[in-house]
Structure formats: structure tokens, C-alpha cells
Amino acid sequence: MSSSLARFEKHINVTESGKLAVDILASETALSKQQLKKVMLKGAVxxxxxxxxxxxxxxxxxxxxGQTLHIYYDEHVLDCEPAEPELIADMGQYSIWNKPYGMLSQGSKWGDHCTITRWAEQHLTPQRNAFVVHRLDRAANGLIIVAHEKKAAALLSGLFQSRQIEKRYQIWVEGEFSEQATVDNPVKVDLDLDGRHAVSFFTRLKFDASKQQSLLDVRIETGRKHQIRQHAASLGHPVVGDRLYGNILQQENLQLKAYFMAFRCPYTAEEKQFNLLIN
Incomplete structure (x- = not known):
């Protein structure tokens, strides 16, 4: 395929009823029908x-x-292979997963085949739709909830918004973090992000002198984009592997794990608790 086709988008007004989507796309692009079928399955049409x-x-x-077809073709996006997540619990209306580094929480117009929601749709039995409830950075790993009904998505999102879901994280940061940051006296960061209130609490767990890195436990009161990463960097201790807010030459993957989650099931009222460091 020519380099000119590496990335393009095309919007096609349908002017004849009854024609197949793949035939219309094949007549309007340089892609074969076999290529187009793969592009469609990957969510770019x-x-x-x-x-x-x-x-x-x-x-x-x-x-x-009167209908309009849209194709968003990006070879780089479409050639990506999703990492395999681990199913922690299938609750029927929703499921809990251990999302690996590199997997997305949600897709874009260019495709969704590398998202946790699409993976769930394709691999759960029985097969179900999947809806985004909350997000975990592509570069982070750990616990994430996927809803399988719109009602479940609304109920679980409500729990997040009302702060009824407890989440904890572990991060490795650059440098020696204060020994004064104990469970009873964590370091509090109250720093607005993008004009929105954001609060995080950091507790030191241990220090690796050979690597000059500290392991921290993190609890957040809010859930803003890149909150932990930005708050850690504001303390002068960026997360290891954070090339956005820390060392741009860092070679390691982002050392941020969402390891703990606890909430009351909106369907059964049972207390649910998941801990990747125990399970």
C-alpha cells in the first residue's frame, strides 16, 4: 500500500439504496474488500x-x-495488537478486569480494537455489549470496571461521582520520598488540575537505594486526568516511566498500578473488594 494511504479519512454520502457498505467503501477507496472488512471489525468505519x-x-x-459512511484509516492504529487483559470477576451486568500496560480504556474514531471494552465484548461468555464506566491511562495498569448494560454503566458511574468507590494505587517514583509520609500522616496534595479540584494522598512504603526510587501507596479523593502523575511530579517525585511529566528519556513502562477497589454492588448491595496484591 502506498504511503499516501497510511492515514486518511473519507466521508461518503449514500446515493443509492440497497448497496452493501463494503462495496461502497471499495468503490471510494483504494482498499480491497478484505482489508475493509478488517478495518470495519476494528471499529474505524x-x-x-x-x-x-x-x-x-x-x-x-x-x-x-441519505446515510453517510465514514472511514478513518490509520495504518499505525490498525496494526496495533491489543495486550491481553485478565478477567478478575464477571458479575453479569458488569465485570472487573486487570488492564495491562498499553491497553486503552476507550477507543477513538480511528478504531477500538485495542480497548478493554472491545476485548470484553469479544471474549466474554455469554457475549454482551460493553460500556465505559471510568478510565485508566493507557500507560497505567490495574483494576477497571466494564459495564454490560446501560443501566449498569449509569449506576456504577454514579458511584464514582459520589465517591462511593474506594480505589488505591501503588507507584514507583524517582528519588527518596519523605519518611514522614506514613499511613497516619500521608502527604496531601491539594492542587487543581485544568481548573478542577483534585486531592491526592501519598504514603511511603519503601525506598530502593540501589535504584533511588520509592514505592508509594496512593489514595485519591477525585479522579482527574493524569491526577496521580501530575500530583507526584508536583512534589518533585515523578512516577517512574512517566515521559509526560517526568524524564522524557525514561525507558521503563509507567510504574502506576490500580491495585485495590471496593464498593457496594448496586444490584445485590453486597460489599465487593478486589485487591491485585492478594488475589
Whole structure:
């Protein structure tokens, strides 16, 4: 394939009813039907009907006049292979996963095949839809909830918003963190991020003198984008492997793990607790 096709997007107005999506795309792009089927399965093709736009995965879907096909082709994105997550618990209406480094919480218009939600849709038995409840950075790893009903997504999102889900993290940071940061006296960072209130608490667990790195336990009161990473960096102890807020030459993966989660199940009212350091 020519380099000119490495990345492009195309928007096609459907002018003839009954034609198959893959045939329309093949006539409007330089991609073969086999390539297009793979692109569609990876979530890079969309269809607009009226005011609604959604992913289109079925190559033999017949389209109608007035609809619009969208293809967002990016070789780099589509060639990525998703890392395999670990299923921790399947609760039916939702599931708990151990998301690995490199896997996304949600997709983009360019595809969703490397997301935890798409993985869940393709690998759970029985097969179910999957909805985003909360996010975990691509570079981070650990516990994440995936909803399988819109109602479950709303209920669980409500628990996050009302801070009824306890989450804890462990991070390795650069340098020797204060020994005064104990369980009873953690270092508190109250620093707004993007104009929104954000609070984090850091407790030192141990110091590795050979690497000049400290292991910290982290609890957050809010859930802002890159909150732990930015707050740790503000203390002068960026997370190991953080090339955005720390050392840009760092070769290690981001050392940030969401290891603990506890909440009351919105369906059974049972207390649920998950700990990757024990399980």
C-alpha cells in the first residue's frame, strides 16, 4: 500500500439504496474488500443516519439514500495488537478486569480494537455489549470496571461521582520520598488540575537505594486526568516511566498500578473488594 494511504479519512454520502457498505467503501477507496472488512471489525468505519452516528462493523450491511459512511484509516492504529487483559470477576451486568500496560480504556474514531471494552465484548461468555464506566491511562495498569448494560454503566458511574468507590494505587517514583509520609500522616496534595479540584494522598512504603526510587501507596479523593502523575511530579517525585511529566528519556513502562477497589454492588448491595496484591 502506498504511503499516501497510511492515514486518511473519507466521508461518503449514500446515493443509492440497497448497496452493501463494503462495496461502497471499495468503490471510494483504494482498499480491497478484505482489508475493509478488517478495518470495519476494528471499529474505524462509522455510519450516520439522521443525527445518529455509530460504528459499523458489518460489511454486508445494506445502506439507504441519505446515510453517510465514514472511514478513518490509520495504518499505525490498525496494526496495533491489543495486550491481553485478565478477567478478575464477571458479575453479569458488569465485570472487573486487570488492564495491562498499553491497553486503552476507550477507543477513538480511528478504531477500538485495542480497548478493554472491545476485548470484553469479544471474549466474554455469554457475549454482551460493553460500556465505559471510568478510565485508566493507557500507560497505567490495574483494576477497571466494564459495564454490560446501560443501566449498569449509569449506576456504577454514579458511584464514582459520589465517591462511593474506594480505589488505591501503588507507584514507583524517582528519588527518596519523605519518611514522614506514613499511613497516619500521608502527604496531601491539594492542587487543581485544568481548573478542577483534585486531592491526592501519598504514603511511603519503601525506598530502593540501589535504584533511588520509592514505592508509594496512593489514595485519591477525585479522579482527574493524569491526577496521580501530575500530583507526584508536583512534589518533585515523578512516577517512574512517566515521559509526560517526568524524564522524557525514561525507558521503563509507567510504574502506576490500580491495585485495590471496593464498593457496594448496586444490584445485590453486597460489599465487593478486589485487591491485585492478594488475589
Amino acid at each position: 462509522w455510519v450516520t443516519t439522521g443525527k445518529k452516528t455509530q460504528r459499523l462493523r458489518r460489511a454486508k450491511r445494506q445502506l439507504d439514500i
